[in-house]
Amino acid sequence: MSDLLIEVAHAVAVEGVTKTYGSEQQPVVALDDVTIDFAARTFTAVMGPSGSGKSTLMHCAAGLERPDAGIVRIGGTDLGPLNERRRTELRRRQVGFVFQAFNLVASLTAQQNVALPLRLDGKRPRQETVLAALDAVGLGDRAGHRPAELSGGQQQRVALARALVTEPTVLFADEPTGALDLRSSREVLRRLRDLVDESGQTVITVTHDPIVAAAADRIVFLADGRIVDDVRTRMDASTIATRMTHLEDR
Structure with missing residues (x-):
């Protein structure tokens, strides 16, 4: 198999990535020579104690931060040589983000919120494209509702549709159910699982929640900036919760 085919099979590939914060006198190593790839059409959960480096891994893998060393590829494209304008363009077109805070614009309808990434990319959103994204998360009948008229779970699903409307190579989710009640959490989680199983989407989520991780195909555990289990x-x-307890007690 050629190198190109190997790269394309991986939605995201991280090789030898190191990221340090703080001063030279008091450096804090967030990632320590991490190498990992994420296969296309899979659901991966990244877990670890606070300060383990999981959010930094997501930020570097998504192109939000530049590592101090190493290589990050999204859809086969090496982010290293790209200037900030080209990195921003790549993120808009190949990366979707869902965060714990829904980050919806209160004055816009669900349909208008979903269309926003396309407008920011200088495109004229097609109504059928936007409505298809809402249909994919079960909210086609809520297109005209503003965030205040939606439940927390529905707002997160609008945020999910907004992340999907550009047809990204990979969807990154940072604690996507953290602000939701149990029922809403299960609904959002089911939608994420369906995106992988039915639509072939690639999902990488950072989470503390063992229930979220239990829905993933793969769980990557970090501690002290290194991968300690894959x-x-x-x-x-329950097994995931026990594993996390052991990591936190290290």
Whole structure:
């Protein structure tokens, strides 16, 4: 198999990535020579104690931060040589983001919120494209509603549709159910799982929640800026919780 085919099979590839914060006198190593790739059409959960480097890994893998060393590729494109304008263009077109805070514009309808990334990219959104994104998260009948008229779970699903409307190579989710009640969390989680199983989307989520991680195809555990376990089979929530307890007690 050629190198090109290998790269394309990976939605995201991270090689030898190191990221340090702080001063030379008091450096804090957030990522320590991390190498990992994320296969297309899979659902990966990244877990670890606070300060383990999981959010930094997501930010570097998504092109939000530049690593101090190493290579990051999204859809086969090396981010290293790209200037900030080209990195921004790549993120808009190949990367979707969903965060714990929904970050919806209160004055806009669900349909207008979903269309926003396309407008920011200088495109004229087609109504059928925007409505298809809302339909994909089960909110086609809420297109004209503003955020205040939607439940928390519905708002997060609008945010999910907004992330999907550009048809990204990879969807990054940072604690996507953290601000939701149990019922809403399960609905958002089901939608994420369906995106992988039915639409072939690639999802990478950072989470503390064992229930979220239990829905993933793969769980990557970090501690002290390094990958300490990479489980490529489904695990139940209680086993994940026990594993996390052991990491936190290290």
